[in-house]
Amino acid sequence: MIAAGITLLLFALLALGTPVAFSLAIAGSLGLFMIGGLDVLAGVITTTPLSTAGSYELISVPMFILMAEFVILSGVADGLFHAAKTWVGRVPGGLGMATALAGAGFGAISGSSTASAATLSSTTMPAMLKQGYDPKLAGGVVAISGTLAMLIPPSIALVLYGIIADVNIGQLLIGGVIPGILVTLTIMATVWALVLIDPSSAPRGQAYTMMEKIRSLKVVGPMLVLFMAVTGVIYSGIATPTEASGIGAFGAFLLAIKEGTVNRKSLAKALTHAAHASCMIIMIIVCAKIFGYFLTLTQSTQMIVDWVGSLGVSPWMVLVIILFGYLVLGCLMDQVAILILTVPVVLPLIKALGFDPVWFGVIVIVVAEVGLVTPPVGLNVFVVARYAKRPLQEIFAGVWPHVISHLMLLAVLVAFPSIILWLPKQMAP
Template identity: 30%
Template structure:
């Protein structure tokens, strides 16, 4: 026995056992993922319990659990959002503008990447330092949460902990990037950072708005993530002008997303991802094919109809394109459709995903503008359905002219009925979501949580095409995707404080109104501006940045805020199919393996159709406002 022990001691090399090293490696790779998935599952369960509590638990005399389930869900959501942001940094997933940097020499690109990492690291450091100071103050003053009565320092710790993890991931990125760059490129990056930040020492007397927007434009042009560009430009302005205290940042980072309605975003994203990769989307495609696949342009029409169905599940344009394009684009090309048209029709149909409710951009607009998300969803129904129907007509005409037909030439009622029965569980999703909201049974956030749970249950136990690994991967992807959006909102709220302080919105409104007193001219200018913004800025980023600036002007010319929300979303939806940022174009192009130029040529008539529809929805408000006003009255 002693000999065996001595042998083990003598053979020990001083290095950790191999399995420990593997365990640490897995922890490093999976740390955020495990916590994100755990958080998602917990607050999906809590919100569903909240709904069940409203209708079933009172009969069981268990009592009202809503007060603490909602509060706990919000706090878990905040933790998950910051963890997801850390994971997004590690995966290098972000929203940014790379029009300029992509055209620069490789050495300059690497230098700018390094300087961006340095700026993001310093901003994160300031959030950690001031975040811990804030929770220290909360501990000293014994602040507690309203429902759970736990110290406020506990939920608020999500901010410094989250940004500390981001710092760790940024350090890892920095180490990895420095291995791939030369000493010259590294010095170039540090020089860029010094040159860009040096003016802060001399801008004390400058106008706050000028410094703020100047630094924001600079950070955008050098390819910084838009969320961090918002935060870093605000920090640079505060350091230069002392406009507001820096310790305001972490408090805003928390309060800006301590908001129950915004939780609908990750739930809808999760529902879309879960249902978009399995049997549900295939059954919807089969149903659409049976209903209209026999017509000229059958598969193009199927793409549009299925996009309308799936839009009522996912709330996302790119998600709709990815789910449908993978299956339909190759099939259309195989049947002889022009590849540019086949890809373009899927990309354009995907825009319906942000118009028909539930729509993530509408949720974001509702939170930023403080308008009713339910009213916005109602406003999106007629424009969304109308867009789908008009696109069907245009695609039919183009296909008939070119002789593009499907394999079937007649309608079969029996097969259609069978396909509808097979797709019944998929067709129930919009009924659950919209029926729950407008029937007064659920809030949008609760409906989204129910949809996510429904997708998991149907995928795992009914269709059985979704295993534990699939659920894990779907929730990780949902966590990363939603965290990118949530971080935009966090940083935009920090950025927005200076906009409010400087009365930028009032200045913009006065300037535009001075150009013309004609409401129709101003509305045309608004549309042109938003179309241009959609060319270069991702839709969600544009919403959180521009809504506080443009909404007061829209109200000043007599636009209903709900109607303006639809106008903004539709403009930015067109941005999904216009380069250089058009997300739907790139998702569809990667599926079809064709050039963007070819898609643009094949898509020109559908794009023109979208612009005509935009003008109709802008100048005939009754199209979008009829349902909201009907409910209001």
């Protein structure tokens, strides 16, 4: 009864607009006090912040965020879009496909979906509208392409999942590579299908010579070097994800210097943004640990596992229900908050049902991508609407075809776990 009451209090605080970290801390502290009194509460509160924030793996979070800020500072997204446009812009819907490719490239060197959506809104959206694209088609592809940063390494969301679930972060990041490619191709295929249905929604773009196409690839070189500096060293076993995050942040800083965009003002802005985002995420993780101790003492997760086991329902049916719950939560809450709140409770059940935690982590992030573009929250849609100065309803209308195609791909990834797990199994020990 105490666990149920405290959980209801947590969701009530969230519904009232209390910040996620404070909601977790208040509910968890009250629960600990009710169970063990002031001594238990004081013991947890005095030890949890240092033990949690001092985690070695947690260093990768601010480093990957800093890497994203330096990539934004470098302005490399403009070059990525131009290169993609040069190669596929002449194809019907080519600029939309180029947006997906630019989103994948930017995500591979940033890891932040909102940063990716904001950058694409400022670069690719005006180009599509200028060429005569249907605003719904243009806004939809920009919003969904921004979510690729959640999946393609270095993904901050996958790092957070690994920290919360105590799962190998390197395997999680590598596990996102093939699904990330498949999601990119799915976005491109959806654009192609939409243009096939209504050719007037996306006029053909400018044609380029082969020499111009080859010259456009010069911007891809530094991006590939940076991507390999992070993902390649993790896959080969040369560096841990934490060490790779430091390499990535330094590499992104060098890229920004190369582009000539670093000065005292821009550097201070990038560092400040990275510090703000890092403090917010670490604060949420620390407070989630307090709430996690409460769940542990009440044995809530074990009771849920035992209850589901007694139902005699197929593990796949339970998985479908869990994923449906994630889809619903994704429509209402921020993805970081969803991971923090649900993973400690859901993961023991997933393991008890015999599912791989690495595979499940990637699946959850694919589901979270859908949540980033579905109402009423749809964070990426709000970002695109703000930066592109377009109506929210227009962007939401444009993402629905991509939501449907995403759900179809999700079904494939669930049915064939080897798509996700093959690359992690090939990693150096």
